[in-house]
Amino acid sequence: MSRSRALQSYVLVRLLLAPLMLWTIATVVFLLLRATPGDPVDAILGPRAPEAFKDELREQLGLAGSLPQQYGRYLLQLLQFDLGESATSRGQTVWEIIGNFFPATIELAVGSMLVAAVVGVGVGMLSASRPNTPWDVGGRLFGILTYSVPMFWMGMLLQLIFAVQLGWFPLGTRFPLGVPAPAGVTGLYLVDSLLAGSPQQLFAALHYLALPCLTLGILLSGIFERVVRVNLKQTLKSDYVEAARARGIPEGRVLVAHALKNALIPTISVFGLTFAALLGGAILTEVTFSWPGLASRLYEAISARDYPTVQGIVVFFAAIVVGVSICIDILNAWIDPRVRY
Known part of the structure; x- marks a missing residue:
């Protein structure tokens, strides 16, 4: 089988598996919400609310009828791309909530990924190009610390230092009030x-975006530093790099034009999946910084037991993660001829 036909077959299989993955995630979310103890209707309206109001809310939450009936209505809505209507934001559909809050999440994710990529790749290159030196030790230590430090702790610490004590950055929200x-x-x-x-x-x-992006980006940069450092060290030992050095090519050009290009191939997968995960819910970052993004809105919906909003946002996030992972797999298969399908 030629490589082009093999690639087409691989893409087709990945596309056919996508609906199965989304169905699995949607089913798990549906069952987990209904397995939680307590009555969400009583949690929202209170136990003394009239039964007519309770029945109306149960219908809106998708809790009317038996569990198979609820599941059937839920899947039918998803097939029609209907995510339902919020139970806590009356008159507002889940799609409207996504449209209002998702742009803030996109800005936070894109800004954080830019910081993470620049810092992580830079530190990884510096560490790999100077093995067994203080630069290498410092790079490894940087990767371990940034990977292991809890985000909420670092977020609160940086807010205390740079926002409260120094006053360099504002706190909370996304734009100046008033x-x-x-x-x-x-x-x-x-x-x-x-x-x-x-x-x-x-x-x-x-100004409002800078501190959340720097915090999340620096913590994520440890992932890229470790991937780049390990792969670049291996690439620098390869035969074609040694041949480039033997031809008298400057070390800087060998590092960037020859070694780094191939070392970044596995980084593409990490970059894409990390970015998808960020879009799919940087909840701790948004809650810590009071950032009005979709992940923060999901946290509010979970606290209020707003089933339609929780289900809709989780399925939306899952679709993003599945879509990005498919694109990354296809890109890797197209770039790297060593990939077998």
């Missing part, structure tokens, strides 16, 4: 402020 936010064209404040041609709004959005 100041008009950029016109909602995309929902992304950085993009909308650029479209509006407002440097003041752009600076304000960056």
Whole structure:
């Protein structure tokens, strides 16, 4: 079988498996919510609420009828791309909640990944290019610390230092209170402020975004540092790198143009899956920094036992993770001819 046909077959299999993975996740979420103790209707309305109101809320939450009937209605809604209506935000659908809160999560995820990639790849290159030196030891120590430090602890510590003590960054929310936010064209404040041609709004959005992105990005950079350092060390020992050195090519060019290019292939998988996980719920970061993103809204829905919102947001996040993982697998298979299908 030719490589092109093998690649097509591989892509087809991955695409066919995607609905199965989404169905599995949706089913697990459905069962876990209904396995939790207590009555969500009583939790929302209180035990003394009239039965007519309780029945209406049970219908809205998808709790009317037997468990198989609830499951059948739930799957039918998903097949119609209907995520339901929020039980705590009356008159607002789950899709509207996603549209309102997801842009903030995108900005946080993209900014954090940029910081993580620049810091992680830079430290990894520095460590791998100077083996058995203090730079190498420092790089390994950096990777271990950033990978193991709890995010919520680091977030609170950096807020205490840079926001409370030094006053360099603001605390909470996404934009200054009392100041008009950029016109909602995309929902992304950085993009909308650029479209509006407002440097003041752009600076304000960056100012509020900086500390959460730096915190999450530095902690994530340890993952990239370890992957880049290990793979780059192996690549620097390969025959084609030694041949490039023998031809008199400068060490810096050998490192960047020859070794790093191949060492970054496995990093693509880590980058894509980490980015998907960030989009799929940087809950601790958003809650710690009071960032009004979709993961924070999911936390509120779980606390309020808002079943439709929880189910809808989790399935939406799952679709993102599955979609990104498929794209990364296909990209790796296309880039690296060593991949077998």
